[in-house]
Amino acid sequence: MIQVQNITKSFGTQDLFKDASFLVGPRERIGIVGRNGCGKSTLFKMILGEEYIDGGKIDIPKNYTLGYLKQHINFTHKTVHEEACSVLQINEDGWLDTHQVESILFGLGFDAESMQKDPMLLSGGFQIRLNLAKVLASEPNMLLLDEPTNYLDIVSTRWLARFLRGWKGEVLLITHDRKFMDSVCTHTLGIYHKKMRKIQGPVSKLKETIAIEEEVAQRTQENEAHKREQLERVIDRFRFKASKAAMVQSKIKAVERLGEVTRLEHERNLEFSFNEADFPGKRMMQVKDLSFHFENGPTLIQNLSAEIFKGDRVAIIGPNGRGKTTLLNLIANELKPISGSISLNPNVLLNYFGQTNINRLDLNKTVEEELQSSITSAERGKARSLAGLMMFSGDAAMKKIKVLSGGERSRVLLGKILATPCNLLLLDEPTNHLDMESIESLIDALEDYQGTAIVVSHDEELLHVFANKLIVFDGGECFMFEGTYAEFLSKVGWVEERSESVSKVAIEKNEKSEKAEIAAPIGKDKDSRRARAAYVEERAKVIRPLEKRIKKLEEEIQKFETEAKKWEEELVAASEKNDGALIAQIAKNLGEAKKKTDETFEAWESASAELEEAQKKYPL
Numbered sequence: 001m002i003q004v005q006n007i008t009k010s011f012g013t014q015d016l017f018k019d020a021s022f023l024v025g026p027r028e029r030i031g032i033v034g035r036n037g038c039g040k041s042t043l044f045k046m047i048l049g050e051e052y053i054d055g056g057k058i059d060i061p062k063n064y065t066l067g068y069l070k071q072h073i074n075f076t077h078k079t080v081h082e083e084a085c086s087v088l089q090i091n092e093d094g095w096l097d098t099h100q101v102e103s104i105l106f107g108l109g110f111d112a113e114s115m116q117k118d119p120m121l122l123s124g125g126f127q128i129r130l131n132l133a134k135v136l137a138s139e140p141n142m143l144l145l146d147e148p149t150n151y152l153d154i155v156s157t158r159w160l161a162r163f164l165r166g167w168k169g170e171v172l173l174i175t176h177d178r179k180f181m182d183s184v185c186t187h188t189l190g191i192y193h194k195k196m197r198k199i200q201g202p203v204s205k206l207k208e209t210i211a212i213e214e215e216v217a218q219r220t221q222e223n224e225a226h227k228r229e230q231l232e233r234v235i236d237r238f239r240f241k242a243s244k245a246a247m248v249q250s251k252i253k254a255v256e257r258l259g260e261v262t263r264l265e266h267e268r269n270l271e272f273s274f275n276e277a278d279f280p281g282k283r284m285m286q287v288k289d290l291s292f293h294f295e296n297g298p299t300l301i302q303n304l305s306a307e308i309f310k311g312d313r314v315a316i317i318g319p320n321g322r323g324k325t326t327l328l329n330l331i332a333n334e335l336k337p338i339s340g341s342i343s344l345n346p347n348v349l350l351n352y353f354g355q356t357n358i359n360r361l362d363l364n365k366t367v368e369e370e371l372q373s374s375i376t377s378a379e380r381g382k383a384r385s386l387a388g389l390m391m392f393s394g395d396a397a398m399k400k401i402k403v404l405s406g407g408e409r410s411r412v413l414l415g416k417i418l419a420t421p422c423n424l425l426l427l428d429e430p431t432n433h434l435d436m437e438s439i440e441s442l443i444d445a446l447e448d449y450q451g452t453a454i455v456v457s458h459d460e461e462l463l464h465v466f467a468n469k470l471i472v473f474d475g476g477e478c479f480m481f482e483g484t485y486a487e488f489l490s491k492v493g494w495v496e497e498r499s500e501s502v503s504k505v506a507i508e509k510n511e512k513s514e515k516a517e518i519a520a521p522i523g524k525d526k527d528s529r530r531a532r533a534a535y536v537e538e539r540a541k542v543i544r545p546l547e548k549r550i551k552k553l554e555e556e557i558q559k560f561e562t563e564a565k566k567w568e569e570e571l572v573a574a575s576e577k578n579d580g581a582l583i584a585q586i587a588k589n590l591g592e593a594k595k596k597t598d599e600t601f602e603a604w605e606s607a608s609a610e611l612e613e614a615q616k617k618y619p620l
Contacts (some may be wrong), residue, residue, distance in 0.1 A: 001026060001061060001170065002047065002142065004196070008055035009042060016042055018194040019056070024142070029164065029171040031181035033203055034191035036407050036435045040174045043191075044068070044144050047172075067140030069148055073127050075119040080110060080130060083119045087138040101137045107159040108133055108152070109319060125151040125320065136163065142170040149177050150432070153319040154458040155474075155496050176436050178203055179461035203436070223615075230554075230608065231255050234601070272389050272414070272441065274449045277349045277421035284308050284348055284424055284452050285331070290340035292326060300326050303340070306471060306480040310423075313446075314454040315463050315485065318473025319496075324456045327471065327478075328354065328426050331454065344424075351422035353413060353430055363402035367392045367412055370401055374416040382419075390415040406433040414442075425453040431462060460485070539618035546611040553604040557597060564593040 002024045009017045016039035024030060032040050045051035047058055048068055060066075077083040084101045105115065108129045114122075119130055128151040135143065143164075149157045157180060164171060164184045175181050181188070182202040189198040190206045197213075199206050231251045238244035285308040293299045300323030308314060316324045329335045331342055332352045344350075361370055371390075372383035387397035390411045401409065410433040417425075431439045443465055446453060457463060463485040470481040470488055475495035481488050567590035574582040 001064070003059040004043075004047075004056070005059065006056035007046065007053050007058065009039065009046065009051075010054055015194055017191075017196075020191075020194065020196040021056075022189055022196045022198045024170050024172070027168065027170060028187050029167065029173065029185045030187045030189050030198065031173045031175070031185035031203065032189045032191065033181075033206065033436055035437065036405070038191045040191060041146055044146055044172070044174070047144065064142070065138075065140040066142050066144060067135040067138055068144045069128075069132050069135050069146060071128065071131075073120075073131070075127075075130070078118060079116050080105070080119050080122070081115040083130060084133050084137060087134045101133070104133045104136050104163070105130075107156065107163060109156045129156070140169065142172065143167065144172045146174045147176065148173075149175055149180055149458070152458070154317055154460065155319050155494050157458060157460075158494070158497070176431065176434060176439060177459055177461070178436055178439070179459070179464075227608075228255055230604075234605075237601070272418055273445050274351075274425060274451070275418055275421045276449065276451050277423045279310050279345075279347055279423040279451065281345055281347055282310055284310055284312075284345050286341075286343045288341050288343070290330070290342060291338050292323070292330060292335065293338060301330075301478050304471070304478050304480070308452060308454070308469075310452055311450065312452050312469055313467050314452075314469045314471060315467035316454065316456045316471045316473070317458075317463065317485070318478075322473035323478065324473055325354070325428055328352070328428050328454065328456060332426055348424050349420075349422045350424045350426065351417045351420055352426040352428075353417055354426075354428045361401045361409060361412060363400065365401055366398050367401065367404075368397040370412055371415050371419060374419040386415050386419060389418070407435065407438070410434060411438070423451040425449065425451060425455075427453065427455045427457075429456055429458070431457060431459045542614050542618060543611070546607060546614060550604060550607045550611060553600055553607060557600050557604065560593050560597040560600060564590060564597060567593055 004020065004022050006019045006021055007017050008019060009015075032043070034040055042051055046053050047060070048066060075083050077086055081098075081102070084105055085098050088097065088101065102115075110126070110129070110133075114126070119127065122130065132145075132148055135145075148160065152160060157177070161180055161183050164173075171184070173181060173185060182204075185202075187198055187200050188203050188206040189196055190210060192210060197206065197210060199209050231254055235248055235251050235255070238248050241248075287304055287306040287308075290301055290304040291299065292301045304327075316327060318324055326335065330337060331344075332350065332354075362373075365373070367390075368383045368387050371386050375382050375386070384397055387393070392399070392408075392411070401412065404412065410430075414430075430442060434442065439459070439462070443462055446455075446462075446466055453466075455462070455466060467485050468483070470483070470485065472479055472481050472488065472492075481492065483491070567586055571583065571586045571590060574586055
C-alpha cells in the first residue's frame with residue numbers, strides 16, 4: 001500500500017500539486033484521470049523516486065515492490081522468450097516456471113515463432129509489449145501502468161483487461177481508454193485544481209462527484225459574495241453611530257472571516273463538429289474482390305467485397321499489422337490494389353485523418369499558419385477562430401508545430417479536417433494522443449455527423465457507440481460484418497479468444513459480468529441522485545421563504561432610505577426659507593422614515609441569522 005500525503009510539486013511558475021493526498025488500499029486498482037499536463041506521469045515518477053517532491057511525503061512500506069512499464073529499451077538476452085523469463089525467480093526445485101510467462105506473451109500478441117526472435121529486431125510496439133510482459137511476469141506488489149494500451153491491439157487490450165481484473169496486488173493505471181479503465185479499476189482518482197479526489201467506482205461517478213462539488217463551491221461563493229455585500233451595507237450605514245459600534249465591529253470581523261473571493265477555474269473542453277457536405281445519392285463506395293500485399297510481403301487483404309452507403313458508420317477492427325491502415329490508404333487512393341477495385345461515387349468529398357498525416361504537418365509553421373493552409377479564404381480570422389475551437393487560444397495559436405506534443409499535433413490535424421467540408425470521413429486511430437475529455441468530444445462529434453465515416457480504432461467505447469457495420473481483420477481473413485460491435489462479439493467473437501477454449505456462452509457471461517461490474521455503481525448513483533433531489537426539495541421549502549423574506553426586507557430598506565434622503569433634502573430647503581411649521585412637519589416625517597429603516601434593518605438581521613442557521617442545518 002502507498003500513502004501520498006500533502007504533496008506539492010511545481011515546475012517553474014506552473015503548479016502541478018498543492019497539498020494533494022490519497023491512499024491506495026489493499027487490492028485496489030485505481031484509474032488516474034485528468035487533463036493532459038495535469039501531472040499524472042509526474043505522480044508516477046515521484047512514487048518511483050525519479051522526481052523530487054517539493055513538499056509533503058509518499059510513504060511506501062518496506063520490501064513493497066513496484067512494477068513500472070518503461071518506454072526505453074534495455075534487452076540483454078538473445079530471444080524474446082529468454083528476455084521475458086529473465087525476471088523470474090528460480091523455484092525450490094531449481095527450475096524456472098516459464099508457463100506463466102509464455103501465457104502472458106501469447107496474451108500480448110506474440111506467437112510461437114516470435115518467441116525465438118532477437119528482441120532488438122522487434123518493432124517498437126512489440127518491444128514495449130515485451131517490457132510489459134516482463135513487468136507482469138515479475139509479480140510486484142503494485143503495478144504502475146502508464147498508457148499500457150497505446151501499443152496494444154484490440155485483442156491484446158481485452159486480454160490485458162482480464163489479466164488485471166485477476167491481479168492479486170494493487171494497480172495504478174493511467175489510460176485514455178475509458179472503457180478499459182472502467183472494466184479494470186475498482187476506484188478512480190481525479191487530478192483537478194492541483195488536488196486529488198479518489199472515489200470508489202467508475203469515471204462517470206467521479207465526474208458526477210466533482211460536478212456536484214463544483215456546483216456547491218459555486219453556490220458557496222455566490223452566497224458569500226451576497227453575504228459580504230449585505231454586511232458591508234450594514235457597516236457603511238452604522239459605521240459612525242456610537243450606539244451601533246459593537247454591532248459594526250462584529251460585522252467587520254464577519255467580513256474578515258469570509259476571506260478573499262477567489263474565482264473558480266473551469267477547464268476547457270475540446271468542442272467541435274465536422275463540416276458536412278451534401279451527398280446526392282445512396283451508394284458512396286463499392287469494394288469488389290479487393291486484394292493487396294506489399295512487395296515480398298504476406299497477403300493482407302484477399303477478395304474483400306463491401307458496399308458503403310450514405311450515413312454508414314463503418315469500423316475497421318483487428319490485431320495490429322493485419323492491414324487495417326492499408327485498407328484506408330487504398331480507399332484514399334494512396335495505394336493501388338494488386339487486384340479487384342474500389343469505386344467511389346463521383347460526388348464523394350473525402351477527408352483523411354491518418355496515422356502518418358501528423359508527420360506531414362510543417363514543423364516550422366505556427367498553429368494558425370498550418371490551419372490557414374486548409375482554409376480557402378484568405379481571412380486570417382477564420383484560422384484564429386478555428387485555432388481557438390481546437391483549444392489554441394490567444395498566444396497558443398502562434399506556437400510552432402515543432403514544439404507541440406503528440407496530442408496537440410493531433411488537434412491541429414483535426415482542425416485542418418474541420419476546415420474542409422466532406423461527406424466521407426476516413427479516421428485512422430483518431431483517439432491516439434487525445435485525453436479522455438477530448439475523446440468524448442470526438443465521439444460526440446462523430447455521433448452528430450450526418451455524413452459517412454470509416455474509422456480504424458482499438459477503442460471499444462468508440463466502437464460500441466459508433467459502428468453499425470464492421471470490416472474485420474482476424475484469423476488471417478478480412479470480411480464485412482453487417483451489425484454492431486456488440487453483435488460481432490456475441491455472434492462471431494475474436495479467433496484468439498475462441499482458441500482459448502472459452503465457449504461462446506462463457507464469453508457472453510463474462511461480457512455481462514463486466515457490464516454489471518461497471519453498471520452497478522451507476523445504478524447506485526441514480527439512487528443517490530433521487531435522494532439528493534428529495535433533500536434539495538426539502539431544503540428549498542425551508543430556505544427559499546427566508547431568502548424571499550430577506551429580499552423583500554432589503555427592498556423596503558432601500559425604499560425607506562430613499563424616502564429619508566428626500567426628507568433630508570426638503571428639510572434643507574425649508575431651513576433656507578426659515579419656515580418653522582414646515583421644518584417641524586418634515587423633521588417628523590424624516591424621523592418616521594429613519595425609524596422604519598432601523599426597524600426593517602433589525603428584521604433583516606433577524607431573518608439573516610435565521611437563514612444562516614437553516615443553511616447550517618441543510619448544507620448543500
